[in-house]
Amino acid sequence: MSGSEGSGPVRVLVVDDDFMVAKVHGGFVGRTPGFVTVGVAHHGAEALERAVELRPDLVLLDLYLPDRSGLEVLDDLRAAVPGTDVLMVTAARDAETVRAAVRGGVVNYLIKPFGFEDLRDRLLRYAAGREALAGEQDADQSAVDRLFAGAPAAPPPAPGTRTGPRASLPKGLSGETADLVATALRAADGDLSAAETAERVGISRVSARRYLEFFTDSGRAEVRLRYGSAGRPERRYRAV
Incomplete structure (x- = not known):
């Protein structure tokens, strides 16, 4: 999780090679309580540059980019901006790709096409997970469970x-x-x-x-x- 928990809205960078899809996803982010789109990128290299420049809390990352695979971009993001989380949004549904994304540390994996409610649900669960340890020096089991479940404690x-x-x-x-x-x-x-x-x-x-x-x-x-x-x-x- 990013290091800016509790300091304002979750700042999101949207990465998709399709300009219209990127615009739609950015609009979905803006409609979700507590989230704001801070930038958009359409290529892998641009995504990395924008992430380093903007230091977003979360990147919505497409897998199929014109210049490179989103999995390669994921690895570079991990090295360049380790405080930034990644939510993979892609049409790829084969099991190996999903496993590779999970190994790369994505916080969630959303298969295209999807609607606003699908993305909103995952963003709000991500926000709940961020809040679980916000401002805490030590974590009890309840906070850890909320972090990994991405849901508020009952x-x-x-x-x-x-x-x-x-x-x-x-x-x-x-x-x-x-x-x-x-x-x-x-x-x-x-x-x-x-x-x-x-x-x-x-x-x-x-x-x-x-x-x-x-x-x-x-x-x-x-x-x-x-x-x-x-x-x-x-x-x-x-x-x-």
Whole structure:
């Protein structure tokens, strides 16, 4: 993980030989809470130059580049900018390529074509992993598990309840969406309303409200009321 955890949005360099695809992926990054596209490159050599210049936290790296393989670029990035992470985005799906990318240290591997939700999910999980050890001198097992799982820690179960991954989620709520809502809350500069959370995560306002209320009831969020000039007060949520 990069050394700038907790110091602002995750800075991303997008590398793809297709100009339109690079533009689309850069837009996906910009729509994801807590992320910003700081540069784009279309060749392997350009990718390395831009990475050294910009020192991004994360590179979205295509495998098929005009001048060299993305796996070769991955090795060079590891040597030139060791504090930068790499998420491979490619149409290559053969097992050996995937294994080579994992050996090279990629934080995730996303097969093209994919939509905004697919990339957003992986970016938010990456952000959750970054936050697991942010500002810590030593790590306990819970933080290490969150780092490698790329997901926020679940609240401790109440006495007598079932244990296990997301066992305390009420019926109708999914663990994956709960992770996204939790990450959006933590990435927010201040508190969020249900409508704002829904827009950031890509779900309905009613669904966002259910997750936010669950987090409030389980001690993972706090709520306050904002009173306007007229009408009902707005409920605002903040991660705790």
